Amino acid sequence: MKKILAILFLLLVVAGCSKEPTPEERLSEYIALWNKQKFDKMYDYLSKDAKQTITEEEFTTRYQKIYEDLQINDLKIDFKKPKKDKKAEKEASYSFTAKMNSIAGAIQFTHKARLQEEERDKKKNWYVDWDTEYIFPELKEGDTIGLSTVAPKRGEILDRDGDGLAVNGQVYEVGVVAGDLDAAVLESLSSLLKIPKEQINKALGASWVKPGLFVPLRKVSMDEQERIAQLIALEPVQTRKVGARVYPYGEAAASLVGYVGPITADELEKRKDKGYTSQDVIGKRGLEQVLDEQLKGTSGVKIVIKKKGAETGAAGETGGSESETGETAASQKDVVLAEKPVTDGKDVKLTIDADVQAAVYAELSGGSGSSAAGEGGADGTAAGTGQTGGAGETGTAAVMNPVTGETLALVSSPSFDPNQAALGMSADEWKALQEDKQQPLLTRFKQAYAPGSVMKPLTAAIGLANGAIKPEEAVPILGKQWQKDQSWGGYFVTRVHVGTEPVNLERALVYSDNIYFAQAALKMGKGPFADGLKKFGFEEEIPYTYPLEKSVTGALGSDIALADSGYGQGQVQMSIVHLLASYTPFVSGNGGNMMKPVLLVDEEKGQVWKEAVVSPANADLIAADLRKVVGDAAGTAHSAEMAGYPLAGKTGTAEMKQKQGEAGVENGWFIAYNTDSPSLMVAMMVEGVQGRGGSGIPVKLVKNIFEKIK
Structure with missing residues (x-):
């Protein structure tokens, strides 16, 4: 029996193993x-x-x-x-x-x-x-799969009134009709287009080029009519209008808006999971870059099975005509596998006033600025703007409504031509920009700088709050220089206005007395002073659409560093946008609150960023003193006084040097607003003002701006 069972088990195993x-x-x-x-x-x-x-x-x-x-x-x-x-x-x-x-x-x-x-x-x-x-x-032998894309219309960047700062317009595409190119013509073409002759010959020698075909070489703004006329005078040269990104306010808004260009391999690698393709144009600087995903939109894509018959024609495939073999011909039509419709980018509307932006840039840069975009033509081509980087002052300026927080202008000078950048610069042109000592590619309004004496009202507010400063107390300060004790060695705090009378808060602000505020900072102590600055938003990211450098208190590691920081030197640094925001507590109606700066029209206006930074009483006190900085004949900003337009403000000069006793580079500051109708606050910083007027330079320029835009 056991033997039979074993045989049956073996048969079952064999049967199981051989089962198909x-x-x-x-x-x-x-x-x-x-x-x-x-x-x-x-x-x-x-x-x-x-x-x-x-x-x-x-x-x-x-x-x-x-x-x-x-x-x-x-x-x-x-x-x-x-x-x-x-x-x-x-x-x-x-x-x-x-x-x-x-x-x-x-x-x-x-x-x-x-x-x-x-x-x-x-x-x-x-x-x-x-x-x-x-x-x-539907994919039969001989069929192919086609992938077609439709580029989205890029969203435009508009000012508060709908005027274009970055728009979709037209430019000339310049090229030549392929064929023999005379050496003299090649030389002229290379010079006018600012591209090497080798690059032109390489384009004409591309594998797809055949005699008589148009070979594009470079795009040129429609504003350059004289240049275009010289180009088309060369016999093989032709032009055609093509769509392009256009910047009507040119240099005046270049640092703010930026420009676009073809995506690079590195940029594509970083964005490969966000729907970008190798054919995309993306923002390279400014808001074009910051808001690229919103502006870009999404390409429309269609996947099609391209039928073999449809490529050669149905009649040829079947040997008959469409009318004779309608069913066969119809069956050869391409088949859509999937299709995603194009989604255009969204427009961005800023709180910026383009006319104010142009006026501020013209004043700072020494150029004529740019007027409304309409000057450029109805198709959105660029209007002329004044100087290109190199002339005028080096610095930054910003304008804000101190009650609503709306940013009306953000300017950096010198600047560059965003139209030229978007159309494509030659290697030599880029090199010249990058090596320019005045750094036209530096966006100065996003940088943090030593503020100098424009920080003294903040020191005053902190000192009043913790009792280190008593407004009517007269501090006995004699002479031009002061040091805490002999432990400072050869280091002294120096003031410009030298008097023999004791100095109270009002006189300290009117005369911009460094020694008064150095002593005040020391009296407060490192901790309370640093904590007071943090209440004003130092050491934190500013909630702003355009990324700004953080304002910092610095190390405050010694009495000298603390004293210097009290009057805006030392290691304390702040951006010009933060400077504007930090003065909003002194504006009538804000009740000592620090208003949040905004850049987009759809953001809530009048937001409080920091509540009760200054008590209403202290805010009114400091505001009255700031009015005297301009209104008092002895005030450091008295030259900005205007009849019927009362300005309050503060000057500042920040000196950058390696050690005391040597000459340093000085940046001049001025910030001001109208006390009766506080809808405009203007701040400006000019670099390298030493030996030529100090803070008097931005005082004059800011006064000119108020006269233009008030």
């Missing part, structure tokens, strides 16, 4: 590999007939290329195995569904898989009778 896989099992295995995109392994499951039509390399490469080009992801091939295996003899067929996402959206289809039984190496098994319709049902 069912077609359902084989298809399940094939689909499992497909879901993992193991195309080389899938090839092993193909029938002999299928393998005669495509090699393993072709099969694998085709799947990989299609899936990569179409950015196929979330692939799910689903085959529901029947409850009962079919009794198949030589052939079997089953339905399966395919779902996937692509660059153009979801793709889904149902198809029938055909399997046939074959004997290989004396073993029978089931193999997939594959053809191209397994990739996509």
